[in-house]
Amino acid sequence: MAEIRVAEIPVEDLVGESWQGVLSRLTEDMDPWAIDVTELAHRFRAYLSALQDMRFEIPGRMVVACSVLLRIKSDDLLASQRPTPRDELIDEVDEAIEEEIDTWIDPGDPEGFQIPILRRPHRQVTLFDLTKALAGE
Numbered sequence: 209m210a211e212i213r214v215a216e217i218p219v220e221d222l223v224g225e226s227w228q229g230v231l232s233r234l235t236e237d238m239d240p241w242a243i244d245v246t247e248l249a250h251r252f253r254a255y256l257s258a259l260q261d262m263r264f265e266i267p268g269r270m271v272v273a274c275s276v277l278l279r280i281k282s283d284d285l286l287a288s289q290r291p292t293p294r295d296e297l298i299d300e301v302d303e304a305i306e307e308e309i310d311t312w313i314d315p316g317d318p319e320g321f322q323i324p325i326l327r328r329p330h331r332q333v334t335l336f337d338l339t340k341a342l343a344g345e
Contacts, residue, residue: 212258215251219258227273228339230255235335242332245284249277273342280333 212219234251252274
């Protein structure tokens with residue numbers, strides 16, 4: 209049987225590691241201050257697939273970590289598909305305010321309003337940030 213490798217690491221070397229250990233090993237060749245979440249998600253998924261092919265039991269924590277990475281990747285892809293340049297958005301808001309200024313009615317209680325949250329990454333993800341987020345700290 210051919211040796212299965214994930215990111216040039218033999219799967220046998222990763223078996224028995226905690227999810228933090230696997231995360232650390234799979235990101236060894238990445239800049240720790242700018243983790244490529246897309247590549248990491250591919251590697252983690254390949255690792256879980258290799259474990260499944262070898263008929264190892266996969267801990268639930270590993271599946272959760274992989275699903276979180278895939279969710280981060282999908283959020284990033286969605287954000288890149290819907291770019292909203294800041295200057296254009298500000299101009300639109302200014303124009304809307306000018307049009308509606310005469311018909312303004314005080315809404316009263318501002319705590320009754322809720323703005324939907326759309327996560328947009330503002331900086332690179334570090335290995336420390338990723339480990340902390342996946343650990344639930």
